[in-house]
Amino acid sequence: MSHTAHIPSHRKPRRNASTTALRAGVAGGVLSTIAVAGAAGPAQAEPVTQTIEMPTITAGLSTTVAATAEATQQVALDLETQAQEDAAASSAAKDAKKAKAEAVRKAEAKKKAEAAAKAKAEAAERASRDAARTTLQKSTGSSSSGSTNAATTSYSSNATGSAASVVAFAQAQVGDAYVSGGTGPNSWDCSGLVQAAFRTVGVDLPRVSQSQSTAGTQVSLSNLQPGDILYWGSAGSAYHVGIYVGGGQFVGAQNSSTGVVQRPLDYDMPTGAVRVL
Numbered sequence: 629m630s631h632t633a634h635i636p637s638h639r640k641p642r643r644n645a646s647t648t649a650l651r652a653g654v655a656g657g658v659l660s661t662i663a664v665a666g667a668a669g670p671a672q673a674e675p676v677t678q679t680i681e682m683p684t685i686t687a688g689l690s691t692t693v694a695a696t697a698e699a700t701q702q703v704a705l706d707l708e709t710q711a712q713e714d715a716a717a718s719s720a721a722k723d724a725k726k727a728k729a730e731a732v733r734k735a736e737a738k739k740k741a742e743a744a745a746k747a748k749a750e751a752a753e754r755a756s757r758d759a760a761r762t763t764l765q766k767s768t769g770s771s772s773s774g775s776t777n778a779a780t781t782s783y784s785s786n787a788t789g790s791a792a793s794v795v796a797f798a799q800a801q802v803g804d805a806y807v808s809g810g811t812g813p814n815s816w817d818c819s820g821l822v823q824a825a826f827r828t829v830g831v832d833l834p835r836v837s838q839s840q841s842t843a844g845t846q847v848s849l850s851n852l853q854p855g856d857i858l859y860w861g862s863a864g865s866a867y868h869v870g871i872y873v874g875g876g877q878f879v880g881a882q883n884s885s886t887g888v889v890q891r892p893l894d895y896d897m898p899t900g901a902v903r904v905l
Contacts, residue, residue, distance in 0.1 A: 787855060790829040793828050798879040799873060803887060807884070821888060831904060837859065837869040841869065842902065844903045847901050853903065855903075855905045856871075856902065857869055858870045858872050859901065878891060
């Protein structure tokens with residue numbers, strides 16, 4: 629065998645360029661896939677511990693919680709204010725009720741005090757009248773008192789005209805009760821009886837004895853005529869009045885003990901007289 633003889637080579641035959649390029653492309657694609665998978669792999673493998681959105685969510689929740697707390701606090705304040713207003717209104721109502729009760733009590737006490745004062749004044753006035761009458765009786769004497777009842781029951785007035793009407797009205801009221809401020813028809817005070825008697829003939833006299841004692845012309849007790857007004861005390865400040873009916877007698881609403889009576893002048897001698905008719 630020749631030394632130069634061709635010895636078959638054991639190397640693999642060369643691939644052509646297209647095969648090489650194909651393989652390179654495939655390899656590149658695989659490597660790219662592996663690279664992409666490698667890049668994505670850690671994100672999927674590692675656990676997520678925070679996100680970008682969490683701070684925003686946490687801030688919104690804090691705002692909501694704060695707003696809720698503020699609203700709750702405002703409701704609590706409103707309830708407390710309402711409770712205070714209700715308590716104040718209740719206290720004011722109680723105070724008003726107490727004040728009203730106190731005002732009623734004071735009004736009743738004042739009314740009672742005024743009634744007591746009026747009763748006391750009336751009692752003092754009656755006592756003054758009685759004292760004045762006693763003084764007049766002592767000064768004029770009462771020697772004819774033994775014939776009082778007979779004179780009272782037997783006398784009939786001889787008055788005429790308007791005077792007769794006045795006398796008749798006054799005598800018709802004998803036996804009626806005496807009541808301070810009374811103006812009839814069944815109870816009288818002294819000036820109420822005189823005023824009513826003269827009203828029957830169209831004469832309108834003042835209401836009180838002080839004014840009635842100056843309502844006409846002053847006349848002497850020695851020159852009396854039926855229908856003259858008798859008064860006790862001084863003219864203009866008389867404390868009692870009556871009507872002279874003639875025969876030395878008068879009719880008057882004396883006091884609560886006697887009522888309206890007809891008596892002789894010396895039973896209670898008047899101070900003076902005025903003539904209206």
